[in-house]
Each structure stands twice: as structure tokens, then as C-alpha cells.
Amino acid sequence: MTYDLLIIGGGINGAGIARDAAGRGLSVALVEAGDLAGGTSSASTKLIHGGLRYLEFYAFGMVRKALAEREVLLDIAPHISWPQSFVLPEGAGSRPDWMLRAGLWLYDHLARRKVVLGSAKIDLRQDRAGRALDARFATGFRYWDGWVDDARIVIANVRDAADRGAEIITRTRVERTEHDSETWQVTLSDGRTLAARYLVNATGPWAGQVARKVLGRHDAPPLRLVQGSHLVTRRVHLGRDAFTLQQPDGRVVFVIPYEGDFSLVGTTEREVETAEAPTVTDDEYDYLLGAVNRYLSRPLGDADVVHRFAGVRPLILEAGKGNREASRDFRLVRHAGVPALTVVGGKITTYRLLAEAAMKIVAPKTKAWTATAPLPGGDVARLEGETGQAAFERWLAALIVTHADYDPRIIKRLARTIGTACEPMLERGLGENLGGIFTAELEYFVEREWATTAEDVLWRRTKMGLHLDHEAKARVAAWFGEARPPVDDVPEGAPHRFAVPSRD
Template sequence: MTTDTLFDLAIIGAGINGAGIARDASGRGLSVVILDAGDIGGATSSASTKLIHGGLRYLEHYAFGLVRKALAEREVLLDIAPHITWPQAFVLPHAPGMRPEWLLRLGTLIYDNLARREVVPGSQRIDLRGERAGRALSSDYRTALRYWDGWVDDARLVVENLKDAAARGATVLPRCPVQRAARVDGLWQLSLADGRTITARRLINAAGPWAEDVARRVMGVNDAPPLRLVQGSHIITRRVHLGRDAFMLQQPDGRIIFVIPYERDYSLIGTTEADVANPEDAAVSDGEVAYLLAAANRYLARPLTPDDVVHKFVGVRPLVLESGKATKETTRDYRLVEHHGLDAMTIVGGKITTYRVLAEAVMARIAPRTRRWTADAPLPGGAVERRRGEHGQAAFARWLSQLQASQPDYDPKLIRRLAMTIGAPTAELLAQGLGRNLGGVFEAELDYFRRAEWATTAADVLWRRTKLGLHLDAAARGEVARWFGEQPDDGADIPAGHRFARPAA
């Protein structure tokens, strides 16, 4: 890239919203550059609860439009990204003294019917005494509802969108802080920390928790609405049960927490909600860990202890500030704020489930004569052969089975791990050979992440491109660090949440 390159669109912030916009705009023929001060998807977009869902609890606040939109998107994402998504069952036990069973059943019935379902089953009432899921719960809980949503590898969803954007001509620049964005002769000039200058016709601020700061400090505008920054902490523990069900657990304070099967051997428990003044202040507190453990232990037959916590991470959700509303009542919908006369826009709020429709809404404003296309176009890892009318989930399952059968020299579990990480490129990676085994990760994988996915550190690979940081021992993590030219303690052992606090511009 030369300093005199003129782009149609510059995007500050390579989280899921920025990545989705970059992909959509590139596919419509716009020249795009997207920048981030840190790793792509390195902040909120790799620290979510990993769900693509309508938000069953949002029905209590009558957010039917948001829930309907998100439920429709749930089906789209399951189709276009089948290698990193799947339908996920949730068991919602009836707890005496909390929401009555009839209300829960009404809510799940509405949830089932707000949008078309193709691969996500409907809900049902279950007797926990005859269900495998019931073995994980105290015998005090006898009935529950099972409903369905979707699971996603959030960090990889960002990577997949940017890989597609790059394949369509976009320039992706992680670890390139923008120091100043100014209007010069009717164009935007972005001054980067490394001394380069980028010129663009239009600028989009998709900096997530830093969006208000970027608008004021970098762009020099004062009309971006204030944000409510909400810290959400998660813990990863030993697996609480061997079944495939997740749990949605009501709490006496009116909140809910999720307990979700995670990375085969673990359970993901979250999330908390606490206001935080600055993204850099986010950290998992001992009190939040205690809260999450207590919340789960109200239901579990075998209580968790602090010794069962193997990992923790925190993300900051940038919510639209709504005066007088509690955190759980604050909308998760997005807002597009145009800075009139400046060919610039700031993205406020949003959730990972609706990133693609957010991108479409942006394009409807800045390129209204172009056509929508992303709903029917699989992301790169999900671009496997499909039979006529076949859903992405079925096509990927068939493709994976065939790949395992065609590669008898490789462990089927290894093939599955690779396929459910990078998807379709797995076939070529296996054909070329994986190289040296560094203790559970192969040199060819590391080379792929560096060459094709902008990974430059061990932490990028161990905690975002994959979750191998949970599975590899200290020696293997050290080998990965050395492969990237780092000392073994440079960051390979640092959880993603502890690397969250970095400015997005």
C-alpha cells in the first residue's frame, strides 16, 4: 500500500461490526481499508458468550423487533458459517419463587415462532428426572424447558469476514493505530502511528467501546452519542456434565446466566453485567468469579469451587446510553450515527448476532444503488460443495465425513479440530502436510494463521484464532511463542481477557 492510495471507504475498528462492513462493501465493488490498533477481533468480539441468539430474556422488555431480527439472522449465520456455528440446546429449569412455569413456556413458544426456523428445533417441556441433563442438576429441580439457539466461535467469525473482504480486494491493517483523522480537500486523511497516511472518501468509526473516544479525539467531532460501557466477565471451569445441553439459569436478582459446553472438556459460565468507566479498566474481579460460581451452584448437583476455574476473560459491551434504564433493560440494538456533511458515520451498540444486517444497513445509506449479497454467500471456511437446496450445516457435516474418510493417515479427531477452525482450507493444509508437531499444534497451522489470518503473536493463535491455550501444556505454549520469535512468557500464557484493554484507534 502506498501513501497516495485513495480508498472509497476507511473503517476504524476491526471487530465484528467493522469486519462485516468491510466484507459487504468489498463485495459491492468499493475499495476498502480497515484498521485496528490491536489484533483483529482482539477486544469485545473475542470476549462474548459465543452465542448467536435472539435473546429470550429480551422478550420481558418487549423488544420483539430486535428478537425477531436476531432470530432470522441466527438461521443465516448457521447456514453461511457452518464450520464455526451449530444449533445449541438450552435447558431452562423451573425454579420455585422465580418466573412461573407458564410464563417461561409462553416465552419459548413466542421465541419459536417469531422467525422462520430451518435447522433450529422448537422448544419442549421436559422431565429432568428422565433426562441426561437432569443428572447435572440438583434433585430439587424436576421440570424444565428445552429451547434452541446457536453457538459461534466469535473471534473466528471476525477472521472469516476479513478473509472474505481481503479476497475481494480489501486492505486489512491490524496493529495500525490511527492517531488523527482529518478532512482535507473534501477527503479523509488518516495519520497512522507508523508515519503513513491513508486517504479515503468516507470514514466509518466502528471502534466498539472506544467509538465515542475515537469520534471526539481522533475524528474531532462531538455529535456521537454517549456510550454505556458494560463489563461482562466469564469463567471457564471443568465440564459440569457430559451431555450436549447448555443451561440457562435464573437468579434471585432477576438476571440469568448461561452454562455452556465449551471446547469439549470445559464449561463456559457467564456473564456478569457491571458498568465500567473505560474499556481499559475492565478486569475479572474476585467478586464476579464468586457470583458466577454461586449462580451455577444454585442448580448444580456437584458444586463448583474456585479450584475448578481454569480460565477467565472479560469483554466490554458498548451499549447505547439510555437514561434511567437498568443495564438489563438497555437495548442491545445498534444505532448508526451519521456525521452530516463529513461523509462519516459512527456505529453505536449492536450484538454479534446482527452484525451482518448492521452492515447491510450501513451500505443502504452509503451505497444505496448496490445490491445485498452476504445472506447467501458462505464465508470462506464454510464454502464447501452443496447439493441443491442443502443447508450449510448438512453440507459441512457431509464434507467433513468425506474428508476424514479420504485422509486415513490422519487422526479423525485432528481433522475435525482443523475443519471446525478454518473449515474448507483444511483439505489443502492436509494435502501439503502439517510439518512438525509442537506438542498438539503443527507448524503448518501456525504458518497458515500468520500467512492467511494476520496472526503475529502466540496469543493471537492460542486464544483467538484457536482456543488451544486451554489444551496445550506449558511446554507446547512455549514452543508456539518461540515459533513467533517471543520468549515463552511474552504472552502465550496470558488469557484473552487480560489482553483486552487496548485502544481501538
């Protein structure tokens, strides 16, 4: 068989392109060297946002595009995303009040809003959010963006691509490619050779390396590799709001309610030479704790940090611009003389637009379709005029009533992970409880989501690695035939109630 399109890379961009192409009737293969979303796409700050701070660099077009797309993603993936409010405190060293007001006014009006609310000035001495902050922060602003489970949106796109006929090959590396007058011959690490008419290199931080060493092309633009590190801490929030904290160096650090029991702190911007095995450095760790503790009424210490992770973002190298100013927009590079392109840059918020742009090159006579098609799991029935978010909340409430014999927390967790796919699972039964996660879930992740290890399940298909104790993780590892659970840095005794990411 000769595929119309072969995609190298199973992160968010490769997944989005595979879904879009398969839905247009192309025969598609996606090849990923590791696990789906195993790199940058599971190590982000997990936001669907326009990028408020990019307005300072006059990136109005990019912000407008991302803000419009924010509404689309919240609508088509309501099970793994939701609107998220952010509190931006004012204080000594922060941007002037007039600048914040102007920026937030633009942020509210650059694109049409249907789900996400507008911004407002707040009194932190009266507002619940202010209780977590030091008393010297008296005023601020509340504005809105979106939150998404980054790894799960990758999985949902790949699942849909496969349901539409795409072949998904994981844990397999593309070793080399050769192009004759009509097709590419693509040799894989397992010895297979696939034929394809068009190649897309969507390998994120490795895009330049793959272009040169695998495709034999030297016309991809150079990338700046920037590591973003995150800490997961005890929950510092008293309500639903996240915090956007301005720093003396001009950057902002987010503190986001995470997985019910925790807060997610990020991110840094440290230039690195390679994307291999990113690790939170001591300097980054200290920077993030210091950034948060400038604001909190109860500072965080080492004992409050339960997990940490880092990912590497590929930014387009632009002369004269530092990491803060470098564009987060994407570029599609058409390689001269051959039917192939390399994807550079981009972010989760605009992955679907990137896929549409790629299809205009690969299959220009086909029609776009993904803007209104719910992702698997988010395909709940809607009333006339109802948004995806409202429809999902109504469906979830009914599901809890229908399955009153289950703990509602279990239903919410499953619904916020696999969406509508949990309905038949609840009907059949969840199987053995391994200490907070059930064997029916593990079977589903293996059979439907290409999971092959305990790590795939505990840290990407779910975030249960944060909630399960060591014994439960060992049971999951044993189920996969592994001798021991995946290494992590969650200390014994950390909170582990088996909760869904909460809005409360």
C-alpha cells in the same frame, strides 16, 4: 490511492462492513490498532441468539430480527457455528411456568426456523441433562439457539474482505483525520497517510472517544460501558445441552459446553468507566460460581476454574434503563457535514444486518449480497435443498475417510477452525507437532490471518491455550521468536486433550 471507504476498528462490526463493502465493489481499507477481534469480539458468550430474556422488555422487533439472522449465520458459517440446545430448569424463584411457556412459544414463532428446533417441556428426572442438576429441579424446558466461535467469525469476514481487494492494516492506530471538500486524510501511527472518501468508526467501546478525539465530532450518543465476565471450568455437562440458569436478581447465567473438555459460564453486567484491560473481579467470580452452584448436583470450586476472561460491551445510554433493560440493538450515527458515521451498540448476531444498514448509507445504489454467500471455510458444496450445517457435516465425514492416515480428532479440530482451508493443509502435511498444534497451522495463521504473536494463535485464531501444556505453549512462543508463552491462568495439570469443540 483514494479509498472509497476506510473503516476504523477490526472487531465484528468493522469486519462485517469491510466484507460487505468489498463485495459491492468498493475500494476498502480497514485499520485496527491491535489484533483482529482483540477486544469485545473475542470475549463474548459466543452465542447466535435472539435474546430470550429481552422478550420481558417487549423488544419484539429486535428479537425477531436476531432470530431470523440466527438462521442466516448458521447457514453461511457452518464450520464455526452450530445449533445449540439449552435447558431452562424450573424451581423456586424462577419465572412462572405460564410466562416461560408464553415466552418460548414467541421465541419459536417470531421468525421462520429451518435449522433450529423448537422448544419442549422436559422431565429433568428422566432427561439426561437433569443428572448434572440438583435433584430438587424436577422440570424444565429445552429450547434452541446457536453457538459461534466469535473471534473466528471476525477473521472469516476480514479474510473474505481481503480476498475481494480490501487492504487490512493491523497493529496500527489511526492518530488523526482531516477532511477537505472531497476526501479524508487519515494519519496512521506508522507515519503513513491514507486518503478516503468515507469513514466508518466501528471501534466498539471506544466509539465515542474516537468520534471526539480522532474524527473531531461531538454528536455521537453517549455509551454505557458494561463488562461481561466469564469463567471456563471443568466440564459440568453430561450431554450436549447448555443450561440457562435463572437468578434471584432476575438475570440469567449460561453454562455452555466449551472446547470439548470444559464449560463456559457467563456472563455478568458490571458498569465500568473504561474499556481498557478488562479483568474479572472477585465479586464477578463469586457471582458466577454462586449462580451455577445454586443448580448443580456437584458444585464448582476454585480448583475447577481453569481460565477466565472479560470483555466490555458498548450499550446505548438510555435514560431510566439499567444494564439488563438497555437495548442490544445497534445505531448508526451520521456525522453532520462530513461523510462519516459512527457505529454504536449491536451484537455478534446482528453484525451482518448492521453492515447492510451501513452500506445503505455509504453506497445506497449497491446491492446486498452477504445473506447467501458462505464465509471462507464454510464454502462446502451443497446438494439441492441442503442447509449449510448438513452440507458441512457431510463434507467433514468424507474428509475423515479421505485422510484416514490422520487422527480424526485432528481433522475435526482443523475443520472446525479453518473449514475447507484445511484440505490443502492436510494434503501437504502438517509439519512439526509442537505438542498438539502444528507448524503448518502457525504458518497459515501468519500468512492468511494476520497473526503476529503466540497469543493471537492460542487465544483467538484457536482456543488451544486451553488444551496445550506449558511446554507446548513455550514451543509456540519460540516459533514466534518470543521468550516465553503468553500469560494465562490455566493451571498445570488441567485437561488438555487436543479436541475440537464437541457436540457430545
